[in-house]
Amino acid sequence: MTDTEDRSRADQTRARLLDAAVVAFAERGFHGSTTRDITSIAGVSTGAIYVYHRSKEELLYQISRAGHLDTLERVRAAIASAQDPAEQLIAVMREFTIHHARAHTVARIINYELAALSPEHQQEIKQTRRAIEGEVRSLIERGAAAGVFENSNIHMAATALLSLGIDIARWYHEGGSWSPEDIGDYYADLALRIVGGRRPSHPDSARS
Helix, strand or coil, X not given: CCHHHHHHHHHHHHHHHXXXXXXHHHHHCCCCCCHHHHHHHHCCCHHHHHHHCCCHHXXXXXXXXXXXXXXXXXXHHHHHCCCCHHHHHHHHHHXXXXXXXXXXXXXXXXXXXXXXXXXXXXHHHHHHXXXXXXXXXXXXXXXHHXXXXXXXXXXXXXXXXXXXXXXXXXXXXXXXXXXXXXXXXXXXXXXXHHHCCCCCCCHHHHHX
16 A cells, blocks of 8 residues: 555545544534544544544544634635625625534534633634634724724624524524525625615616
8 A cells, every 4th residue: 555545544534533523522512422432433443533633622623623714714705705895794694604504513513612622722713713703893894984884883793793693503404494595695684784784786786
């Protein structure tokens, strides 16, 4: 077996353990899950977890880190997709909401198991969460400065919008009455009302 094949197999096993940890944490919670639960779901020997990850907490950290960085990238990409603050907020809220619905299992773990992380890992994740909030807060500030938004409590508005999106992971399930897109559209309109804004009118739509 070549070094490349060895690395590929190791990467596959590492990914299987992460996927198995998501299943275990979702079903039993972090503290209710054991390393044996995780390796059983992954279909590997009990000791294999320590070959690829230092601990159960390390698995939670890797899941949380990847999830939060992905969310930060999605928020930044949504902001970059438009110029008008109202359109940016619509894009951010739709992306944030739809993502939390589609990835609700992972989102629930990384948002509601933060206390199980080590202090060092908590600090890193909280820094990324502050970056996400900072992007949303800056967006609302720009909209308020341009007269597009009327909300005077920018910090509270940003917190409220993010909390709405995060909470979807707690209650959303496939097969319900609302699709992720339905929720995304509704929450985008709700976000505009929270910041005292309105959907921008486009000349093309006005002429149609």
